[in-house]
Amino acid sequence: MTRPVYERPILIRHQSGMMNKFSRVQAMRPLTHIDGVSVDELVATYGSPLFAFSEKTLVSKFRELRDAFTQRYPRVRIAWSYKTNYLDGICRVFHREGAYAEVVSEFELDKALHLGVPAEQVHFNGPYKPESALEKALPGGTTIHIDHFDELALAEEVAARHGIRPEVAIRLNLSAEAVPAWSRFGFNLESGQALDAVKRLVGGDRLELKGLHCHIGTFILDEGPYREAAAKISRFANELRERFDITLSFVDLGGGFASPNTLKGQYLPGDQVAPSFSRYAEGIVEGLSELDYSPQEMPTLVLETGRALVDEAGYLIASVHANKRLADGRRAVVLDAGVNSLFTSFWYNHEIVPAQEFRGVPEPTVIYGPLCMNIDVVRDTMLFPQLKVGERVVFRNVGAYNVTQWMQFITYRPSVVLIGPDGRHGLLRRPEQLQSIISHEEMPEWL
Amino acid sequence: MDATAKLKDLAVSDTGFVFDPYSGSTFSANEAGMKILEGLKQGLSRAEIVFALEEHFEVRGDDLARDLDEFVLLLRRNQLVPADFSLS
Ligand SMILES: Cc1ncc(COP(=O)(O)O)c(C=O)c1O
Numbered sequence: 001m002t003r004p005v006y007e008r009p010i011l012i013r014h015q016s017g018m019m020n021k022f023s024r025v026q027a028m029r030p031l032t033h034i035d036g037v038s039v040d041e042l043v044a045t046y047g048s049p050l051f052a053f054s055e056k057t058l059v060s061k062f063r064e065l066r067d068a069f070t071q072r073y074p075r076v077r078i079a080w081s082y083k084t085n086y087l088d089g090i091c092r093v094f095h096r097e098g099a100y101a102e103v104v105s106e107f108e109l110d111k112a113l114h115l116g117v118p119a120e121q122v123h124f125n126g127p128y129k130p131e132s133a134l135e136k137a138l139p140g141g142t143t144i145h146i147d148h149f150d151e152l153a154l155a156e157e158v159a160a161r162h163g164i165r166p167e168v169a170i171r172l173n174l175s176a177e178a179v180p181a182w183s184r185f186g187f188n189l190e191s192g193q194a195l196d197a198v199k200r201l202v203g204g205d206r207l208e209l210k211g212l213h214c215h216i217g218t219f220i221l222d223e224g225p226y227r228e229a230a231a232k233i234s235r236f237a238n239e240l241r242e243r244f245d246i247t248l249s250f251v252d253l254g255g256g257f258a259s260p261n262t263l264k265g266q267y268l269p270g271d272q273v274a275p276s277f278s279r280y281a282e283g284i285v286e287g288l289s290e291l292d293y294s295p296q297e298m299p300t301l302v303l304e305t306g307r308a309l310v311d312e313a314g315y316l317i318a319s320v321h322a323n324k325r326l327a328d329g330r331r332a333v334v335l336d337a338g339v340n341s342l343f344t345s346f347w348y349n350h351e352i353v354p355a356q357e358f359r360g361v362p363e364p365t366v367i368y369g370p371l372c373m374n375i376d377v378v379r380d381t382m383l384f385p386q387l388k389v390g391e392r393v394v395f396r397n398v399g400a401y402n403v404t405q406w407m408q409f410i411t412y413r414p415s416v417v418l419i420g421p422d423g424r425h426g427l428l429r430r431p432e433q434l435q436s437i438i439s440h441e442e443m444p445e446w447l
Numbered sequence: 448m449d450a451t452a453k454l455k456d457l458a459v460s461d462t463g464f465v466f467d468p469y470s471g472s473t474f475s476a477n478e479a480g481m482k483i484l485e486g487l488k489q490g491l492s493r494a495e496i497v498f499a500l501e502e503h504f505e506v507r508g509d510d511l512a513r514d515l516d517e518f519v520l521l522l523r524r525n526q527l528v529p530a531d532f533s534l535s
Binding site for chain 2: 002005006007009010011012013014325328329360388
């Protein structure tokens with residue numbers, strides 16, 4: 001008779017109130033392959049830790065978003081929010097699907113142009129567009145979304161210098177249902193500031209107002225605020241038409257759709273509460289129905305969806321470096337990837353699954369990264385099966401904001417890999433090495 | 448109360464369901480945990496329990512002694528053995 005394979009001994013106290021979480025763990029399945037490519041093969045090729053992206057998922061999320069809106073509204077444009085993930089390869093997948101670019105800095109503008117995005121297919125947001133950025137953007141035909149009066153004046157100056165009349169948008173902030181206005185960006189609608197901005201723009205007679213932009217917030221778990229924002233923008237557009245005879249060519253509702261992640265402090269798992277693209281689309285299109293435009297004149301609806309397009313395509317693969325038992329009885333796992341790489345672990349309770357078959361009863365486990373810092377907790381306590389040193393875990397839904405906000409701190413940033421639809425895989429970004437870091441350092445000559 | 452007396456009264460089912468009659472608490476143990484509880488009830492030493500685990504399971508480079516010590520820590524924390532209990 002063969003003997004059972006040894007698993008470390010565990011003892012879990014039964015507690016009321018844990019059942020919900022237990023039942024989810026029982027449903028936990030290992031993730032051994034991503035789009036048919038084995039996690040083992042990826043680690044053998046690129047090392048651990050590594051970020052892996054699924055091209056299939058990128059494309060399918062993009063089409064899902066596009067279809068949800070085009071079924072309900074005739075003219076839809078998706079402008080890829082660069083800050084969410086501006087690796088060239090990721091952007092290219094979206095641009096091939098027809099995405100414009102949405103950038104918020106001169107650096108991001110440079111990146112989009114360098115990638116070959118036509119200047120007139122870029123929407124330029126953000127409170128800081130210095131003269132050098134406007135000098136690049138306006139003559140090229142990039143649409144700026146004006147954030148404040150000083151920018152308006154500067155844009156007029158640049159336009160005058162070049163003898164051009166650029167098409168621009170203004171950014172609005174407004175309160176929509178329970179979501180308070182992000183009042184630091186753009187012109188406030190309710191107070192009349194936005195109307196003042198339009199009067200000033202029309203009076204200056206140097207810029208052509210073609211669009212209204214509004215980003216009500218991020219990770220909005222309900223379509224209601226979008227319905228209200230779209231309705232408020234529509235009524236404002238009607239007013240602009242009446243008073244100034246302005247016909248807009250686009251209305252931009254920004255980003256903010258939730259991904260399947262679970263925010264810290266949110267009780268229900270994110271995959272059960274995030275609305276579908278269809279629900280957001282219904283809300284927005286209902287709000288836009290207040291526009292007094294004829295069907296032929298309806299403005300293009302621009303979306304700057306970030307995390308909801310890319311989160312699901314991204315995985316972080318990491319390896320168990322050590323197991324320990326904490327003084328309070330919880331198990332702790334030390335991984336080779338920490339909060340420096342997985343920045344979003346500050347916001348979310350990320351879903352983590354083993355990358356190989358596992359056995360045994362899950363127990364309360366906290367997951368640490370490799371940094372010698374107390375804050376390096378990549379996942380707060382959850383029920384997790386025991387893994388051995390060297391075994392692997394996969395974090396799901398980590399495609400947004402990590403490969404832009406990660407920090408080079410104490411360790412190197414890892415490889416980022418794209419898995420193609422046909423099982424091919426290749427680097428999107430090489431892993432950092434000592435030389436990547438020190439090549440930017442200088443030694444003052446007196447040292 | 449001596450350590451083994453309390454352990455002896457602990458009810459352990461074949462499926463790893465553990466009941467502490469003194470507190471009314473219930474627990475789940477896996478197979479290795481059950482094997483250790485069995486050894487403790489019999490009053491075995493540290494080395495003897497490690498040996499019993501090696502006998503019973505297919506072991507691949509695991510540190511059984513360390514696992515055993517951790518498990519005893521868990522027992523202490525859950526007051527299934529006295530706070531000063533340690534294996535001989
Ligand atoms: C102006 C603007 N557009 C789009 C986005 C993308 O947001 P999300 O990733 O929540 O869709 C942001 C993010 O903060 C933003 O500030």
